Amino acid sequence: MLKSDFIKRKNETDRVRLKYPERVPVMVFKSPGCILSDIGKNKFLVPVDMTLSQFVAIIRQRINIKPDNAIFIFINNLLPPLSQTMISLYEEYRENDGFLYIYYNCNETLLSYIPRNIIYNIIFYSRIFKTNNLYWK
Numbered sequence: 001m002l003k004s005d006f007i008k009r010k011n012e013t014d015r016v017r018l019k020y021p022e023r024v025p026v027m028v029f030k031s032p033g034c035i036l037s038d039i040g041k042n043k044f045l046v047p048v049d050m051t052l053s054q055f056v057a058i059i060r061q062r063i064n065i066k067p068d069n070a071i072f073i074f075i076n077n078l079l080p081p082l083s084q085t086m087i088s089l090y091e092e093y094r095e096n097d098g099f100l101y102i103y104y105n106c107n108e109t110l111l112s113y114i115p116r117n118i119i120y121n122i123i124f125y126s127r128i129f130k131t132n133n134l135y136w137k
Helices: 003-019 052-063 086-093 107-111 116-131
Strands: 023-030 043-047 071-074 100-106
Touching: 003 023, 023 086, 043 052, 052 071, 052 086, 052 100, 086 100
Parallel strands: 023 100
Antiparallel strands: 023 043, 071 100
16 A cells, blocks of 8 residues: 555545544445455445444445345454444544445355354354344444
8 A cells, every 4th residue: 555545545534524524434345255246336424323234234235235145244354243333333443544444245255264163153142142132242
C-alpha cells in the first residue's frame, strides 16, 4: 500500500465523518476464494444505529444471494455479533485510515476449512441456545 493512498483514504474518511457524523465509512469486500458474486460498490456510509444484521441484508441484496444461502461476515478475521451496532463495530475495529473493513464469505467456502466435529458442535450448541431463548453476545 502506498503512503499517498493511505493519506488520501484518511483525508476522505475525516472529511466524511465531519460532514456526516451520524454515519460511518465502511468498505466491503469478497473474501479470497469465495464463490459468491462481487458486491460491485465497495464504499458505504452506514447509519451509526444500524445493526450488523441490517447491513448484512443490504449486502445480500447487492450480491443477489438466495434467501436459503448463508453468508458469513468477518471483521479483522472475527465473526462479530450480528446484533452489534455499526458505531460500536467502527469504534472497536476501524483501521488507521478511518474505514471499517468488512469481508463476506459463503458457507461452502468457509465450511471446507473447518473440521467436521467443530461444525457439529456449532450446530448442536446453537440448537440448545435457541430452544432455551439464550443468545450469544
